Amino acid sequence: MELIANQYQVQNLSLLDIAQQFGTPLYVYDAAKIVQKIEELKQAFAQVNLKIKFAGKALTNVSVLKVMRQNGVELDVVSPQELQLGLLAGYEGSQITFTPSGVSFDEIETAVAAGSMVNLDNLSVLEKFGQRYGSSVPCMIRIKPNVAAGGNAKIMTAHDSSKFGIDVRQKAEILQLVEQYQINVVGLHQHTGSDIKTPEAFVQVANIIFEFAHSFKGLKYIDLGGGFKVSYKKDDVVTNMAEVGKELSNAFRAFCQSYGAQLQLWFEPGKFLVSECGYFLTTANVVKHNPTRTFVGINSGLNHLIRPMMYDGAYHEIVNISNPNTTEEETYDVVGYICETDTFGTDRTLKKVREGDVLAFKNAGAYGFTMSSQYNSRFRPAEVLVYQGKAHLIRQRETMEDILRNQVLTEFL
């Protein structure tokens, strides 16, 4: 979003006009930004055989998945339902990887039936897989390297006490099962966590997986997950993609040489590809002055964008796009309308907010809509994709029908 000719624009369209046309609260995604991020990642890893698998959980709208597919990005999913969305977006089952955590075995069977690659993350599941499929179905194993990295405790996934993956210290048990059932392991996977800033953390984990890989014959893929840190506010330290690309590519090439085969390197980023493409547009319902603070109460809450309340320190820049030219600024707490404390931002200095002004939240593409709910029986927002200079509605705002959809209005009461 850029301030051009006194208005905030996405691909030459005024965000305020989009808010007026489709109403608020509204998620708006810029397809051009997604393409730019894909290119950045491809560029950083131009020296290796790279495959990008978008972590669909970050933003599962089918139209966004289609943008990914159009641009040569495959898909990583964590549920059979995400898998269905991928198929609807036009992916072949074989282009979708299933990376579940602690699911029932029938979900794994569903993914295999769709032709998807499965990342197995538990010894008992590996055994069941061997018993069910023997060597007939290729699979990957998610390992846990016991490295603590990531923005906060909820999004760290590779440390000692993490529930994810099979611990590297259980290598002997893995190998025994692979041998016993002749399991066709074609790749190793790991995802360290989200919001990882330094190249060192990526390289450290990659080296653990590379060393581990030497115990397996016939590997084709190494999947290093996602977790690249994007900028949420000015001066944020972010993953230096060019640097990570250079260092990981060197380490990967050296590994391929010592392993004696040219493997493909996979990543499954969520935030990196879609965080910055998204804007969440809301309207200031009330401005409330009290003796110590001034609140802006918006027509949204933790039911639509839960990251600030869910993750310690999660920050979304907020801009008053209705009043960009004023020199008057004030400091506000921006809060939601939910019946508990749902503060989006404290002590935010914004261009003076008047009731009815539209406030835009930045970085709303990843884990925004997909984590929304109907809490307080409120409707989930609509979604719009700006594609080739036009704003397209890609999800309708919910209505009372959606709230009631599965309620059974019985007669016994």
Ligand SMILES: Cc1ncc(COP(=O)(O)O)c(C=O)c1O
């Ligand atoms: C297995 C796996 N891969 C990829 C991702 C994407 O992470 P990020 O959005 O930080 O890139 C996640 C996030 O939860 C994940 O669990």
